[in-house]
Amino acid sequence: MATKFFLLTLATTTTMIPPSQYMKIINPNDTIVGIFNTSAGSSSGVNVGNWVSDESPSSAFDDDINTKYLNYAAGDTSITSGLQSGFYVTPLIGRSIATGIQFATANDNFERDPITVTLEGSNNASAQLSLGASWKLIYSGSTGINASVDPGRMTYVAMQNFNNTLAYTSFRLLATSKRASSYGVQYSEVSIYNFV
Numbered sequence: 014m015a016t017k018f019f020l021l022t023l024a025t026t027t028t029m030i031p032p033s034q035y036m037k038i039i040n041p042n043d044t045i046v047g048i049f050n051t052s053a054g055s056s057s058g059v060n061v062g063n064w065v066s067d068e069s070p071s072s073a074f075d076d077d078i079n080t081k082y083l084n085y086a087a088g089d090t091s092i093t094s095g096l097q098s099g100f101y102v103t104p105l106i107g108r109s110i111a112t113g114i115q116f117a118t119a120n121d122n123f124e125r126d127p128i129t130v131t132l133e134g135s136n137n138a139s140a141q142l143s144l145g146a147s148w149k150l151i152y153s154g155s156t157g158i159n160a161s162v163d164p165g166r167m168t169y170v171a172m173q174n175f176n177n178t179l180a181y182t183s184f185r186l187l188a189t190s191k192r193a194s195s196y197g198v199q200y201s202e203v204s205i206y207n208f209v
């Protein structure tokens with residue numbers, strides 16, 4: 014609760030933010046669409062869904078490490094189960110330059126940790142966001158979750174930074190690899206940051 018209050022305070026007192034620090038682009042009120050079976054550059058189309066009912070995409074943005082987003086995609090328990098799932102989001106904050114992402118692990122099943130992801134950006138209208146032609150790759154790489162050592166459950170890992178200079182109104186994040194065989198891919202939090 015203390016962390017949540019601190020972040021809300023920051024967001025509502027922008028004049029108090031000193032230069033050169035990371036600021037969250039996405040917040041719990043943003044519109045989020047959970048998707049599966051989608052690769053960077055490709056269309057998500059009708060591939061919306063496949064999350065556990067009380068483990069929906071918004072749980073990844075609620076600043077609550079006790080809740081998680083679990084997408085099971087095809088529903089098997091293989092090493093690929095849940096890969097190429099994720100979400101797209103249109104932040105209320107508006108057009109932003111993403112330069113970092115930070116994950117927090119879920120409560121259980123370390124096998125389901127995403128190890129690598131893609132992050133894309135779009136300035137297209139919401140009706141076009143299901144189409145691959147609307148997205149440009151910003152980042153493809155580590156989540157910051159170590160593939161060989163479990164950082165612990167419900168744990169924030171190091172922010173991953175990248176040199177992006179292009180501003181976008183929407184962002185799409187997809188898991189491209191995970192730790193081991195299990196049902197789906199899950200994380201308790203993911204934040205997208207810009208550097209102000």
Ligand SMILES: *[C@@H]1O[C@H](CO)[C@@H](O)[C@H](O)[C@H]1NC(C)=O
Nearest residue numbers: 020021024040041042043105
């Ligand atoms: C989210 O929406 C609620 C209800 O409109 C509002 O009270 C709250 O301040 C909003 N939070 C953020 C972070 O925008």
Ligand SMILES: *[C@@H]1O[C@H](CO)[C@@H](O)[C@H](O)[C@H]1NC(C)=O
Nearest residue numbers: 049050051055060086087088
């Ligand atoms: C994923 O999409 C491909 C076509 O792009 C389709 O052939 C395949 O059946 C889909 N898989 C699932 C699990 O929906």
Ligand SMILES: *[C@@H]1O[C@H](CO)[C@@H](O)[C@H](O)[C@H]1NC(C)=O
Nearest residue numbers: 136137141144145146147148
């Ligand atoms: C999204 O906008 C870009 C740039 O204007 C354009 O090239 C692309 O075709 C648009 N996407 C769709 C699906 O219309």
Ligand SMILES: *[C@@H]1O[C@H](CO)[C@@H](O)[C@H](O)[C@H]1NC(C)=O
Nearest residue numbers: 155157158159160161162163
């Ligand atoms: C993962 O952890 C091991 C053991 O601490 C370390 O040697 C390795 O460099 C780490 N890998 C990454 C990508 O941080």
Ligand SMILES: *[C@@H]1O[C@H](CO)[C@@H](O)[C@H](O)[C@H]1NC(C)=O
Nearest residue numbers: 112113172173174175176177
């Ligand atoms: C960004 O670019 C600078 C200059 O090329 C480089 O020193 C730095 O390591 C890069 N940062 C990241 C996160 O790639």
